[in-house]
Amino acid sequence: MADAVLSSDPPARRIITRPNAVRRFFQRKSTIAFLMALPLIILIFGLVIYPAFYAVYLSTLRKSMTSVAWMRNCAWLPDVICTYLPFGNMQFLFTRETFWKVVYQSCLFAITAVIFKALLGFILAHFVHNIPAKGQRKWRGMLLIPWVIPPAMSTLAWLWLFDPSYSAFNYVLTGAGFDRIPWTGDANWARFAVILVNIWVGAPFFMIMYLAALKSVPDQLYEAAAIDGANWWQRIWYVTLPMMRNIIAITALFSTIVTFANFDIVRVLTAGGPLDQTHLFATWAFKLGIEGGDIPLGASVSLFMVPILAVAAIFILRDINQRGNEA
Amino acid sequence: MTAATVTSNKGAPSRKTAYGSMSRDRTWALRWSYFFLVIFAAFFLLPPIYMFITSLKTSAEISAATNPWWVYNPTLANYAELLTKPEYLVFFRNSVVVSTFVVTITMLISIPAAFALSRMRFWGSATLATGVFLTYLVPDTLLFIPLFKMFAVFHEVTGIQLLNRWWVLLVVYPTLTVPFCTWIMIGYFASIPKELDEAAIIDGASWFQTLTRIFIPVALPGIIAATIFAFTVSWAQFLYPLAFTTSVDQLVLPVGIITTLIRGDVFAWGQIMTGALLGALPPLIIYAFLMDYYIAGLTAGATKG
Amino acid sequence: MAGVTLRNVFKRYGDVEAVRGINLDIADEEFVVLVGPSGCGKSTTLRMIAGLEDISDGDIAIDGYVVNDVPPKDRDIAMVFQNYALYPHMTVAENMSFGLRLKRYPKAEIKSRVDEAARILDIRELLERKPKALSGGQRQRVAMGRAIVRNPKVFLFDEPLSNLDAKLRVQMRTEIKKVHLKVRTTTVYVTHDQVEAMTLADRVVVMNHGLIEQIGPPNELYHHPRTRFVAGFIGSPAMNFIPAQLRATAGGLDLVVSDSIVLPVPPARVERYKGFAGQAGLVLGLRPEHITETSATMEPGVAPFAITLDVIEPMGNETLVYFTLAGEALCGRVSPNAGAADGQPMRLAANLNHMHLIDAAGMVL
Numbered sequence: 001m002a003d004a005v006l007s008s009d010p011p012a013r014r015i016i017t018r019p020n021a022v023r024r025f026f027q028r029k030s031t032i033a034f035l036m037a038l039p040l041i042i043l044i045f046g047l048v049i050y051p052a053f054y055a056v057y058l059s060t061l062r063k064s065m066t067s068v069a070w071m072r073n074c075a076w077l078p079d080v081i082c083t084y085l086p087f088g089n090m091q092f093l094f095t096r097e098t099f100w101k102v103v104y105q106s107c108l109f110a111i112t113a114v115i116f117k118a119l120l121g122f123i124l125a126h127f128v129h130n131i132p133a134k135g136q137r138k139w140r141g142m143l144l145i146p147w148v149i150p151p152a153m154s155t156l157a158w159l160w161l162f163d164p165s166y167s168a169f170n171y172v173l174t175g176a177g178f179d180r181i182p183w184t185g186d187a188n189w190a191r192f193a194v195i196l197v198n199i200w201v202g203a204p205f206f207m208i209m210y211l212a213a214l215k216s217v218p219d220q221l222y223e224a225a226a227i228d229g230a231n232w233w234q235r236i237w238y239v240t241l242p243m244m245r246n247i248i249a250i251t252a253l254f255s256t257i258v259t260f261a262n263f264d265i266v267r268v269l270t271a272g273g274p275l276d277q278t279h280l281f282a283t284w285a286f287k288l289g290i291e292g293g294d295i296p297l298g299a300s301v302s303l304f305m306v307p308i309l310a311v312a313a314i315f316i317l318r319d320i321n322q323r324g325n326e327a
Numbered sequence: 328m329t330a331a332t333v334t335s336n337k338g339a340p341s342r343k344t345a346y347g348s349m350s351r352d353r354t355w356a357l358r359w360s361y362f363f364l365v366i367f368a369a370f371f372l373l374p375p376i377y378m379f380i381t382s383l384k385t386s387a388e389i390s391a392a393t394n395p396w397w398v399y400n401p402t403l404a405n406y407a408e409l410l411t412k413p414e415y416l417v418f419f420r421n422s423v424v425v426s427t428f429v430v431t432i433t434m435l436i437s438i439p440a441a442f443a444l445s446r447m448r449f450w451g452s453a454t455l456a457t458g459v460f461l462t463y464l465v466p467d468t469l470l471f472i473p474l475f476k477m478f479a480v481f482h483e484v485t486g487i488q489l490l491n492r493w494w495v496l497l498v499v500y501p502t503l504t505v506p507f508c509t510w511i512m513i514g515y516f517a518s519i520p521k522e523l524d525e526a527a528i529i530d531g532a533s534w535f536q537t538l539t540r541i542f543i544p545v546a547l548p549g550i551i552a553a554t555i556f557a558f559t560v561s562w563a564q565f566l567y568p569l570a571f572t573t574s575v576d577q578l579v580l581p582v583g584i585i586t587t588l589i590r591g592d593v594f595a596w597g598q599i600m601t602g603a604l605l606g607a608l609p610p611l612i613i614y615a616f617l618m619d620y621y622i623a624g625l626t627a628g629a630t631k632g
Numbered sequence: 633m634a635g636v637t638l639r640n641v642f643k644r645y646g647d648v649e650a651v652r653g654i655n656l657d658i659a660d661e662e663f664v665v666l667v668g669p670s671g672c673g674k675s676t677t678l679r680m681i682a683g684l685e686d687i688s689d690g691d692i693a694i695d696g697y698v699v700n701d702v703p704p705k706d707r708d709i710a711m712v713f714q715n716y717a718l719y720p721h722m723t724v725a726e727n728m729s730f731g732l733r734l735k736r737y738p739k740a741e742i743k744s745r746v747d748e749a750a751r752i753l754d755i756r757e758l759l760e761r762k763p764k765a766l767s768g769g770q771r772q773r774v775a776m777g778r779a780i781v782r783n784p785k786v787f788l789f790d791e792p793l794s795n796l797d798a799k800l801r802v803q804m805r806t807e808i809k810k811v812h813l814k815v816r817t818t819t820v821y822v823t824h825d826q827v828e829a830m831t832l833a834d835r836v837v838v839m840n841h842g843l844i845e846q847i848g849p850p851n852e853l854y855h856h857p858r859t860r861f862v863a864g865f866i867g868s869p870a871m872n873f874i875p876a877q878l879r880a881t882a883g884g885l886d887l888v889v890s891d892s893i894v895l896p897v898p899p900a901r902v903e904r905y906k907g908f909a910g911q912a913g914l915v916l917g918l919r920p921e922h923i924t925e926t927s928a929t930m931e932p933g934v935a936p937f938a939i940t941l942d943v944i945e946p947m948g949n950e951t952l953v954y955f956t957l958a959g960e961a962l963c964g965r966v967s968p969n970a971g972a973a974d975g976q977p978m979r980l981a982a983n984l985n986h987m988h989l990i991d992a993a994g995m996v997l
Contacts, residue, residue, distance in 0.1 A: 032534055033447035037455065040440035040509060047502045048462050051473035058473060124367055130360040139364055141618050146371050148614045148621075150563030152581040153603040157374035160381060160596055168377060168395040204371065205625065212626045254464075261466030264565045268585060282468035282566075289472045290570050299472045306469070313464045320460065522717035525684050530731035530778075531705035540730075544721040 059089055059300040089300035098276045098284070103304070105191065106280045110260040110308075113198040117259075118252050120199065121206020128207070129214045140211065147204040155268040158197045159184075162269070187277035190270050194278055197265050202258075206251055213247035214240065250319050253312045260308055281305045375607070381600040382406070389596055405601040414575055415602060418583030421493050422562060422606075425579055429500040429561040430554055437505050437553065441512030442538050446524060456513060463506035471570045474499060478571070493577045496568055500561045507560075508553040511627040515549030516542060552624030555617060559610045580606045634695030634785040634818060635660045636681060641690035643676050643842075650676045652842035653690070658820060663812050665821045667829035668839035668865070675790060677839070678822045682788050683707050695785055710779035711788040714795060716771045718763040718778075725750075725759040728777045742781075749780040752814055753807075769800045776808070780815060787812075789821040793828065805831055826866050830854070838862045860915065860994040869920050869952065872962040873990070876916040880909040887916055887984075889937075890958050898933030898984050905989055905997065913992030920952065922983040923964030925972075933985040940977045953978065 093099040128139050146154060161168050162183035170180040184190050217240060225235050241248075263282040266272065272279035272287060279287070281304055289298015381389065383401045393399060409415050443449070444456045478489040489495040519542065527537045543550065568582040575587060584602040588595055614621050636658040643651035651673040658664045666674040679685040681692055683704035691698050699707050710731075718727050725746055732742045750756040753773045763771055772792060779787055792808070793801045809832055812819055823829055829836045830850040838845040838853065838861070846853060846862045857863035863871050877888040878897075885897040885905055895916075897905060908914060926936045942961075945952040946968060953964045953972050964980055966972055989997045 029447050029534070030449035033443035033449040033452065036439035036443035036447075037449075037452070039436040040459070040505060041455065043436060043501055043505055044458060044462050047474070047499065048465055048470065048506075051470045051477060052465065054477060055469065055473040058476060120367075123363070127360040127364050127367075130356060131364070132357075137618075139368070140622075141615075142368050143364075143371055144614075144622070145375065145611070147625075148559070148610050149375060149607040150559075150565070150581055150610065152563065152565040152585060153607045154374050156585065156599060156603045157378045160600060161374065161377055163596075166389070166395065166596075171395050200371065200374070208622055208625055257464055257466065261468045263468050267565070267569075282466075285468070285472060286566070286570065290475060295472060295476050299476075302469055302472055305466070309464065309466070309469070313461060316464065317457070317461070520715055520717065522713040522715055523719065525682075526711065526713060526717040526719075526778075527730075528684070529682060529704045529709065529711050530782075531734045532730075536734065541719055545719070547721075 055299045055303060058296050059303050060087070061296040062088060089297050092297070093300060098279070099301075101276060102279045102281060102284045102301070105278055106260060106305075108191065109195055109198070109262070109266075109280060110256060113195050113202065113259050114252060114255050116195075116199045117202040117206050117255060118248070120203040121210050121251075122248075124203065124207040125210035125214055128211055140208070143207060144204045146200050147202070147208075151201050151264040152268055154201065155197055155265050158193070158200075159269055162193055184270050185274060187274055190274060190278045194266050194269055197269060198259060198262065201265065202255060206255065209247055209251040210244065213244040217243045246319060250316055253316045253319075256312045257309050260312075261305055375604070378600045378604045378607075381597055382604055384597050386595075386597055405597045406605075409598055409601050409605070414583070414587060417576055418578055418580045419605075421578060421583075422580040425493060425496045425500070426558050426561040428494075428497050429504060430557045432497065432501050433504040433508050433557040434550070434554065436501065437509040437512055438543065438550065439538065441509045441516055442542055444509070445513045445516040447534065459506050459509050459513075462502075463510055467503060467564070467566050470502065471566055474567075475570055490571055491573050491577055493572060493579070495571050496561075496564075496579065499567050499571070500564060503564065504557040504560050508557055511553055511556075511624060512546065512549055514627060515546040519545055548620060548623065549627070551617065551620045552627060555613055555621050556624045558613065559621075562610055635662075636786055636818060636820065637691075637693040637696075638677070638681075639691040639693070641677070641680060641692060642688045643673070643680060643685060644688040650842055651680070654839075654842075654844055656837060656844065656847070658818060660818055661816045663809075663819045663821065663832060663834045664837060665823060665829040665833035665835075666837045666839055667823055667826055668845075670824055672839040673842040674822045674824075674837075674839045678788055678790055678820060681786070681820060682709055682711050708782075708785045709788055710782045710784040710786075711790065712772075712775045712779055712792045714791040716763070716775040716795075718771055718774055720763055723760050723762055724755065724766070724774050724777075727763065727774055728781050731778070731782050745781045745783070746777075749777040752780060752811060753777050768796050769804060772796065772804055773807070776811060780811070783817075785818065787817050787819040787821075789819065789823075791823055792821075793823070793825075801828075808832065827868065830866070836866075838865060840865075856996075857917075857988065858996055860917065860990045860996065863917050863988055863990070863996060867919060869963045871988075872918050872920065872923065872960070872964075874916040874918065874960055874962065875958055876914055878905060878909045878911065878914055878989070880906075885909060887987075889916070893937045893957070895935040895937065895982055895984060897987075900933075900985070901987070908989065908991070908997060911991065915990040917988035917990050917996070918982060918984075919986065920963040920965045922986045923962070923980055924983070925966040925970035926979045926981045930981060931983075931985075934981050934983045936979055936981045938977065938979050941972060941975060943974050944972045953980070955980075 124143060128136055128143070131139065160166075164182065164185055167180070167183060169183070174180060182189055183193050221239050221243070222235060225239050230238060260280075261282055262280060263286065266278055266280050266283045267286070270278045272283050276284070281301055285298045285302040288294050288301060292298070377396075380396065380398055382405050383398045383403070385400060385402050385404060388398075388400055440459075444452050444459070475490070478495065482488045482490065489498065523541060523545070524537050527541045532540060563581065564579075565581045568579045569586075572578055572582065575583070578586065580602075584599065584606060588599045588602055636656075638654050638656040641651060641654045642649065654673075654677060656664075666677060668674050676685060680687050681694075683699065683702065687700050691700060693699065694707055694709070719730065722730065728746050728749060729742045732745065737745075746759070747756070750759055753776060755770065755773050755777060758766060758770060758774070763774065766774065775792070789808070793804055796804060805828060808821075821828075821832060830853075833850055835847060836850055836853050837847050840861050846858045848856075853862060853866050857866060860873070864873065874889055876895075879886045879888050879894075881896075884899060884902045887895040887897060889895060930936070939955045939957060942954045942956060944954070948968065950965050951968050951970065951972050953966055955962055955964070955978075966980070970978075972978055991997055
C-alpha cells in the first residue's frame with residue numbers, strides 16, 4: 001500500500017553539508033553533554049572517589065611510612081616491605097579500649113538521636129499540620145531555626161548553657177531545689193548532652209520533611225477513611241503512615257548517615273571528653289590523625305564508618321530507584 | 328459556621344450534639360497543638376535567645392552570681408569590641424569570600440552538569456547521575472584525612488602549599504555542595520517538559536542558548552534553592568577549615584571563634600556569644616527572607632529525583 | 633514555502649521499527665494530515681521532518697533539499713506542540729519573537745512580524761501577558777503565532793488540539809483552517825482524531841503500524857477506503873463489518889450473512905465480485921447510514937432484513953440502533969419516528985449499493 005501514491009519524481013537534490021570529522025565529533029550532542037559534565041566528573045573522581053580509596057591505602061601504612069620522603073624513595077625497599085603489615089592499624093585498634101568505647105558511643109549516639117529526632121519530628125509535624133493553615137508558616141519558620149544556625153555556633157550556646165560553674169540550667173535546677181548536674185563533666189551526662197544537642201539540631205529537619213509528606217496525602221483519603229468509620233488513631237495507622245512510609249524511611253536513613261558521621265557537636269561540646277567517653281569515629285579520627293599526626297591510624301578509624309554508611313546508602317538508593325520506577 | 332446553621336435547625340436535635348462534640352474535639356485538639364508547639368518552640372529557640380541575652384552582658388555581670396536569664400545592665404560593648412577587632416573582621420571577610428566563591432563555583436559546575444545529565448544522554452550518564460547522589464552521601468568526616476595527606480603530598484611534589492591557605496577551602500567545599508546541588512537541579516530540569524527544549528531548538532537555539540535562555544530562567548526557583556543550600560553549607564562548614572587552616576589570618580568564622588575566643592576564660596563568654604550570634608546571622612537573614620526557597624531546597628533531595 | 637518529500641523513510645529504535653518505509657509527497661501550500669491510532673508512527677514521522685529525531689534510513693527533503701543531516705534550526709520549519717511548549721518566563725510577544733531574536737533580526741522587523749501575526753490570530757491585546765495568564769485556546773493561538781512570525785517553509789502541528797475541551801477544539805479547528813487559508817504555508821498536521829483529519833486536510837494520510845495505509849482527499853477515503861483499517865478508522869460511528877459468504881446464484885451473487893439473512897448483491901457489483909464467490913473469510917463492510925428503516929419505495933440494491941434491537945440511542949435528528957448479527961455488534965441510523973425501541977424486533981434495510989467487500993487479508997475488493 002505504501003508505495004501506492006509515490007510519484008516517480010527524480011530523487012531529491014542533495015546538498016553536501018558534511019563537516020569534517022573533528023568538528024562533527026565536537027558538535028555531537030553526547031560530546032557537548034560530556035564536556036558540560038566534565039568538571040563534575042573531575043570533582044567526583046579527584047576529590048571524593050580518589051580520596052576515599054586513598055584513605056584505604058593510608059590505613060594500611062604505618063605512621064613512619066607516610067612521610068613524603070619515604071613514599072618517594074623507600075617504598076620499594078625489601079626490608080620495609082617485610083615489616084609492612086596492611087592490617088597493622090586495625091589490629092592495633094582492636095586492642096585499644098578507647099576504640100571499643102568509640103564504637104559503642106557512635107552507635108548509641110546515632111541510634112538514640114535518630115529515633116528521638118524522628119519521633120519528635122513526627123509529633124511536631126502533626127501539631128503544625130493541625131493548626132489553621134495561615135498560622136502554619138509562622139510556626140514552621142520558627143521551629144526550623146535550630147537547623148539554620150551553623151551547628152558549630154549553636155553548640156557554643158549549648159556549651160555555655162552547660163558551663164560547669166555558670167550553667168543557666170543549673171541555676172534553674174538549684175533554684176527549684178535540685179542538685180547541680182555535671183552536664184559535660186560526667187560521662188553519662190555528657191553522652192546525654194551531645195545526644196540532646198544533636199536532637200535539637202536535627203529534629204526540625206524531620207519535621208519539615210514529614211510536614212511536606214503530610215501535605216502530600218490527599219484530603220479525600222482521610223474523608224474516605226472517616227466515612228469508613230476510622231477513628232483518629234486508625235487514620236494515622238492506615239492512611240498517614242503508609243502514605244508517608246517512603247519519606248520516613250529516606251529521612252531516617254539520611255539522618256543516620258549524617259548523625260553517625262557527626263563531628264561538629266561533639267568536637268565543640270565535649271571534644272571527646274571526659275576521658276574519651278563521648279568520642280565518635282569522626283572526632284577520634286581527627287584527634288589521632290590531625291592533632292596526633294598519625295595519619296594512617298586516623299584514616300583507619302574513619303574507615304570504620306564505611307560499613308554503616310554503605311548499608312544506609314544502599315537502602316536510600318533502593319528507595320529512590322523504586323520511586324523512579326513508579327513515576 | 329456550618330455547625331451554627333445546623334444546630335439552629337430544631338427539626339434535627341440529634342445532629343446538634345454530634346456537630347457540637349465534633350467541633351469541641353477540634354477546639355481541644357487545637358489547644359493541645361498550640362500548647363505543645365509553644366513548649367517546643369521555647370526549647371528550640373532557647374539557645375539562640377540565651378546567646379542574645381549573654382551578648383548584652385558585661386564580663387562583670389557574667390561572672391556575678393545573678394540570674395543568668397536576665398540582663399541587669401544591658402550593653403552593646405561586646406558588639407562594639409568585636410566589630411573593631413581586626414581578627415574577627417578577618418574571619419568574617421574570609422567566610423564571606425569563601426562562601427561567595429564556593430557558591431559561584433558550585434553553580435558553574437552543577438548547572439551545566441545537571442542540564443547534560445537530565446537532557447543530553449551520553450555514555451554512562453545514568454550511572455553518573457546515581458554516582459552524584461551517592462557522592463552526596465559521602466560525609467566530610469570520611470574524606471578530611473586523605474585530603475589532608477593529598478594536599479601535603481601535593482606540596483612536596485609541586486611546591487604549591489595548599490594547607491593553611493584559606494583558598495584550599497575553595498577546592499574542598501565544592502565536594503559538599505556540588506553533588507547535592509546537581510542532584511536537585513537534575514530534578515528541577517527533569518520537571519521541565521521535553522517540548523520546551525524542542526521548541527527552543529526549532530526556534531534556532533543552540534544547546535548553550537537553550538540552557539541560558541530557557542532552562543535557567545524557568546528553573547530559577549530551583550537555582551535559588553540550590554544557591555541557598557551551597558551558601559549555608561559553606562558558611563557552616565567546620566571540619567575542613569579546622570583541619571586545613573591554622574593561622575589566625577586564614578581562618579573562617581566558625582573555626583576562628585572557637586579556636587581564638589575560647590581560652591578557658593569565663594569572662595570571654597559575652598564576646599563568644601556575640602561572635603557566634605553574628606556568625607549565625609547571615610544564614611538566618613537569608614532564611615528569613617527566602618524561607619520558601621530554603622525549605623524547597625531542603626525537601627527537594629528526597630522528594631524530587 | 634515549499635513541498636516536503638519523504639522517500640522510503642525508516643525509524644528504528646533498536647529492534648523496534650516505528651516507521652517502516654514511508655513515501656510521501658506534500659505539495660507546496662498543501663495541508664496534509666497524518667492520522668492513525670497511537671503508536672502508528674505518525675508523530676515519529678513528523679518529528680523526523682522537524683529534525684527532532686534522526687532518520688534511520690531513507691531521505692527527507694524540504695523544498696527539494698535533502699535535510700537528513702540538517703539540524704532543526706536550519707530546516708526553516710515551525711512546530712506547534714500538543715502542550716503548546718510556550719516559554720513560561722516570557723511574555724506572549726517575547727515567546728513569538730524568540731526565534732527571530734536568536735537569528736538577530738532587526739527590532740523593527742521583529743515588531744512588525746509579531747504585530748502581523750497577532751493581527752491574524754486576534755491576540756493583539758495579549759502580547760504583554762505571560763502564558764500562565766492565558767486560557768487554553770489563547771495559548772494555542774500564541775503557539776501558532778510563534779510559528780507564523782518565523783514565516784517558515786513548513787508548519788508542523790503535533791496533535792495541537794488534544795489538550796483543549798471539546799467545544800474549544802471545534803472552534804480552534806476552524807481557526808487553524810482560516811489561518812492556513814490566509815498564510816498558505818505548507819502544513820503537516822498530526823492527529824489521532826479522524827474528524828479533525830477529515831475537516832482540515834487537503835489530503836489525509838492514514839497510518840497504521842508504521843506504514844501508510846492510504847493517502848487521499850477526505851471524501852475519497854470515506855467513500856473508497858482501500859483497506860479494512862481505513863474503512864473502520866474513518867467515519868463515526870464506525871463502519872459495520874459483517875462476516876459473510878458470497879454465493880453464486882442463477883442471475884448474480886448472494887451475500888449469505890446467516891441462515892435467515894441472505895442479501896442479494898446489486899447487479900452493478902456482480903461483475904466486480906464474481907471471482908470471489910465461495911472464498912473464505914470475506915467481510916461485508918457497510919456504514920451505519922446505509923442501514924436504515926425500511927420504506928415502501930425501496931430503490932434497487934436495498935435489501936430488507938429482520939433483527940431484534942439491543943439498544944437505541946436517540947440523537948434527535950436521527951436514532952442510532954444497535955443490534956447483533958452473526959456475532960458482530962452492528963449499528964444503523966434510522967429516522968427518529970421509525971418506531972425503534974430497546975429490545976424490540978425491527979425490520980431494517982441494507983443499502984448494498986454502498987457496500988464494501990473485504991477479503992481475508994483486509995483489502996477492499
